[in-house]
Amino acid sequence: MTEKTHPIDPEKLDKLAEVAVRVGLNLREGQDLLLTAPMEAAPLVRRIATHAYRAGAGLVTPLYADDGVTLARYREAGDHSFDRAADWLYDAMAAAFTADTARMGVVGDDPMLLAEVDPAKVSRANKALSSAYTPARRMITNFDINWNLVPWPGRAWARLVSPDLPADEAVARLAEAIFAACRIDRPDPVAAWAEHNAELARRSGWLNDRRFAALHFTGPGTDLRVGLADGHEWMGGASVARNGITCNPNIPTEEVFTTPHAARVEGHVRATKPLSYQGTLIEDIAVRFEGGRIVQASASRGEEVLLKVLDSDDGARRLGEVALVPHSSPISQSGLLFYNTLFDENAACHIALGQCYSKCFTDGDLSGEEVAARGGNESMIHIDWMIGSDEIDIDGVTEDGSRVPVFRKGEWAD
Ligand code: ZN
Ligand code: ZN
Secondary structure: OOHHHOOOOHHHHHHHHHHHHHHHHOOOOOOOEEEEEEHHHHHHHHHHHHHHHHOOOOOEEEEEEOHHHHHHHHHHOOHHHHHOOOHHHHHHHHHHHHOOOEEEEEEOOOOOOOOOOOHHHHHHHHHHHHHHHHHHHHHHHOOOOOEEEEEOOOHHHHHHHOOOOOHHHHHHHHHHHHHHHOOOOOOOHHHHHHHHHHHHHHHHHHHHHHOOOEEEEEEOOEEEEEEEOOOEOOEEOOEEOOOOOEEOOEOOOOOEEEOEEEEEEEEEEEOOOOEEEOOEEEEOOEEEEEOOEEEEEEOOEOHHHHHHHHOOOHHHHOEEEEEEOOOOOHHHHOOOOOOOHHHHOOOOOEEEEEOOOOOOEOOOOOOHHHHHHOOOOOOOOEEEEEOOOOOOEEEEEOOOOOEEEEEEOOEEOO
């Protein structure tokens, strides 16, 4: 197929690559770039490499994932395969990050790839991978280097989002939704991102000035008080990595977020969107917290996977993130369910199970013990799920118990 008849507009795809490099990574001259991507995303990866070298990249190294090889493993590999991961590869990633290599992940894989394989094998393989990836992942969650995730409108993903459309039309529709969400449809996308980053900074600044002790979420099936970590800081949009580079880790992004207190979450909450977790769709999640810990959990679909995830380690039943997103965000307004956290989390307020962002504290460079002492959670998982909708109200609760409206009917209250 030539590019002319391709369902993805090549000019917009090129702008997406430019935004990923200039806004997402803000790649520094001479910096190396490590890219991971599904094979299908090669047209975007090549454009990213072009813009990266134009920006002065030293070396761009792509690592492609192949769905066919992944499926072959689950179908044919012996039992010994599922507690293993390519440790050497993840060690090399950690070495690259230590040497100040920037990290970009192109996201667009088949969300349902593993839907038909044994969930016990998936869980074991994920656990092995998670553990092998821990040193490299810590550098990402500690924000040691500039990193960025950027979407690719993959065919299987597009089919899941628009099951009633012919394949090419589904890809075209997803591509246009991605371009809108990433502000690629604006006359000057790089300038539009500067404006958007300023607005997110204003919202986080307001929350930081209030110094709420907790947020109280209420809505259908939800009455949840999320205590915030001591000395927490709200962040959103562009932020400065520890290597000094101001970058936008997520393209798109609509959230302002911070670190909850791992022991101060009480009440019950119901998910407002399905969670697509490594090939399994988990629907209608409902959980109850006591003393920060999930003591009861259910789902109408994918419950077995959810319960396994909660047993990953000690921190998996506690919160590592709380994030606010207005219902009027462009992603929510698209009306699409993307089955992809990068998009769906930016359509709604969300919480995440597991690892916290140690960067979300006012006094910066904290050790692991200091983060834990302030209530920051530690886990090998970090899984966002959506609890916001146009029916959710949020109050900020101050230390002395007074309440300030933060969200009303899914929108900023002021
Ligand atoms: Zn988030
Ligand atoms: Zn998150």
